[in-house]
Amino acid sequence: MLANYLIGLREGLEAALVVSILVAYLVKTDRRHLLPRIWLGVAIAVAVALAFGFALFFGPRSLTFEAQEAIGGFLSIVAVGLVTWMIFWMARAARSLSGELRGQIDSAAEGSWWALVLVAVLAVGREGLETALFLWSATEAVTRDSDATWQPLVGAALGLATAVVLGYLLYRGAIRINLSTFFTWTGAFLILVAAGVLSYGVHDLQEAGILPGLDNLAWDVSDTIDPSTWYATLLKGVFNFSPATTVLEATVWVLYVVPVMFLFLRGARRRATPPAAATAPQQPTSVRR
Numbered sequence: 459m460l461a462n463y464l465i466g467l468r469e470g471l472e473a474a475l476v477v478s479i480l481v482a483y484l485v486k487t488d489r490r491h492l493l494p495r496i497w498l499g500v501a502i503a504v505a506v507a508l509a510f511g512f513a514l515f516f517g518p519r520s521l522t523f524e525a526q527e528a529i530g531g532f533l534s535i536v537a538v539g540l541v542t543w544m545i546f547w548m549a550r551a552a553r554s555l556s557g558e559l560r561g562q563i564d565s566a567a568e569g570s571w572w573a574l575v576l577v578a579v580l581a582v583g584r585e586g587l588e589t590a591l592f593l594w595s596a597t598e599a600v601t602r603d604s605d606a607t608w609q610p611l612v613g614a615a616l617g618l619a620t621a622v623v624l625g626y627l628l629y630r631g632a633i634r635i636n637l638s639t640f641f642t643w644t645g646a647f648l649i650l651v652a653a654g655v656l657s658y659g660v661h662d663l664q665e666a667g668i669l670p671g672l673d674n675l676a677w678d679v680s681d682t683i684d685p686s687t688w689y690a691t692l693l694k695g696v697f698n699f700s701p702a703t704t705v706l707e708a709t710v711w712v713l714y715v716v717p718v719m720f721l722f723l724r725g726a727r728r729r730a731t732p733p734a735a736a737t738a739p740q741q742p743t744s745v746r747r
């Protein structure tokens with residue numbers, strides 16, 4: 459629940475920020491009559507994301523075991539790629555997001571009736587599809603040997619609900635959040651979660667027979683770490699840690715985490731460091747009268 463709560467919180471807050479910027483700009487520019495178009499676009503985006511998530515959860519059930527593992531593995535890798543791109547994009551675009559959205563609103567308001575609806579659909583729908591895919595991958599990763607799928611889904615729902623409340627409070631001006639700090643910490647956490655989803659996807663492809671090395675284990679600590687303990691459940695749910703991990707899974711995890719985390723933290727450090735102050739010009743020497 460913890461990992462999926464934070465995923466839902468971060469992804470939901472991004473969508474909530476987008477909606478609050480769109481709504482606030484229309485209200486401040488005295489164009490409230492355009493608000494129904496924004497809400498229609500948000501509703502369409504949410505419906506598409508829910509339908510996509512429903513198809514992911516219930517679509518592959520009738521397929522063979524190998525086909526389910528192959529689909530799960532490929533979609534997990536796609537989810538990791540999308541989330542990684544989102545982490546870096548949001549870290550760079552957080553400061554300029556408001557200006558970009560306002561420019562899109564001005565352009566769409568002068569166009570057809572559906573133009574503004576499309577702006578809301580694209581702005582919110584991207585977050586919704588990414589959230590559905592990544593939550594599905596994370597949920598499948600932690601419920602491989604269990605039917606308790608309700609816990610990750612409840613965690614994600616609570617995270618999304620918290621994001622909606624925070625988005626409303628931000629819009630009303632009741633609270634202020636340092637978005638750069640928030641996206642830096644949650645981005646670093648999501649990199650670790652994404653690494654677990656990636657290793658899970660590799661394991662799925664190994665079980666489907668697409669990748670080799672299913673029996674070549676890097677370690678097997680099943681006798682030391684009981685999967686039924688609370689700390690094993692926590693490690694499995696947050697980081698997808700498996701007591702029996704193949705060499706390929708461990709290799710992929712390291713090859714993903716080390717460079718991605720390095721590039722992300724380096725970029726965050728650069729954005730947090732203020733530009734060096736320009737050297738003050740020297741005062742002219744006094745001239746004897």
